Amino acid sequence: MYTTIPQALSSAVRRDPTTPLLTWYDDATGDRTELSGATLENWVSKTANLLVDGLGLSGGETVAVLLPPHWQTAAILLGVSEAGLSVALPGRPQPVDALFMTPAQAGEAAAWAAVDRYATGLLPLAMPLREVPPGFVDYVTDVRNYGDHFGGAPVTPDSRALASPIELSHLAVMRTATERAAELGITGGDRVLIDARAYPGPIDWLFAPLVVGASVVLCANLHPAKLEARTTAEKVTVVLTA
Template sequence: MNTTIPKAFAEAVRRDPAAPLLTWYDDATGDRAELSGATLDNWVSKTANLLVDGVGLGQGDNVALLLPPHWQTAAILLGVSAAGLAADLADLGGDPQPVEVLFTTPDRVERAAAWPTGDRYATGLLPLAMPLRQLPAGYADFVTEVRNHGDHFRGEPVSPADRAFAGPIELSHQDALSAADDRATQLGFGAGDRVLIDVTVYPDPIDWLLAPLIVGASAVLCANLDQDKLDARATAEKVSLVLA
């Protein structure tokens, strides 16, 4: 088994860079986005370069994600890991802790004010990765800024013992992937599966991101899931397992 999140992601991309690795639906907005391994890797590399070259972070620094499940959240979390940083999953709860950078959405800005940090980025999680029309005061627009950075990231190697998560959960890379492998077994999917996941029911990225990644599955993530669309979507997306 891969022992760091960047290695697990790189292996997932290598298996078939053009195949859908993560598909996103939001039934409240009608948004659908399909990301191949190569496309997601591009976003991950740009995010890591933003954090290292743009902000100047170094291995071991903490980054807070006050973000709901979303494909952009996946890109940010994987970018944080690629850069050797620790992700504080602030949206899952826990007390605010000092971090070097914070990512959030405009509707969470009031809550985000409790986190002591330097740089702050906001994203509207909008269809087609559109930028925000109006930025909260003190924030940079993630989707605008990240596009200015390189498509490939060459950082220092990440160790299995390095921290992957801080804040509500403290896990090394090795422990995080071990937990993800256990969750895949508990939830009943494995290599080659295409899993539809209601992210309202499974909001932890261990479940909706890392578990599919570590076992070689692909994910169809659904927010605000319309149950009336579930059967047709599962058929159209060639889903082998529904977690809703």
């Protein structure tokens, strides 16, 4: 079993950097985005460099990721972990060192008391925002300015990975994700279709598949009529829907 989140991601990329690791669908917009392990790792490294080199954050600090399941959310969550920082998930607001949210949530930002605020519209093709809320920076525009490789200090199993809603170390997240993968019937090599509405927590849609060596087809606004064809087209072996 892996003992840190970056270790699990690195293993997935080394196993096969070119095959799809995370494929995103939004049936409300028609968006489909496919990320190989190497492409996802690139976004993760850029995000980690943004946090460390751009914002000057370091171990022990906390980043609120208040975004729904999405491939950009995966890149940010994994980037926070790569940088040795901890994640605060949606829930009770608390002071944090940086936050990521959608423009629609901008009114909630003050409650989190973060100086550094990033917004993303989670738009197709990682398009930038047409209008950036006051006091925010556009994540997909700014992150492109940072390096493709992260050279920060290695994360340890005891490093804090989650700050809230409960506090968990990297090792605890990996153990929880391994147990959850077993409950969901996910094993190594599986291609897992996940309904984002039914499984909104990152332990389920991100970390559980990652820790056992599975790839993900993550679907927002999943249309039941498209399920069978998508399962066939994406060579899905496990379906997790409501």
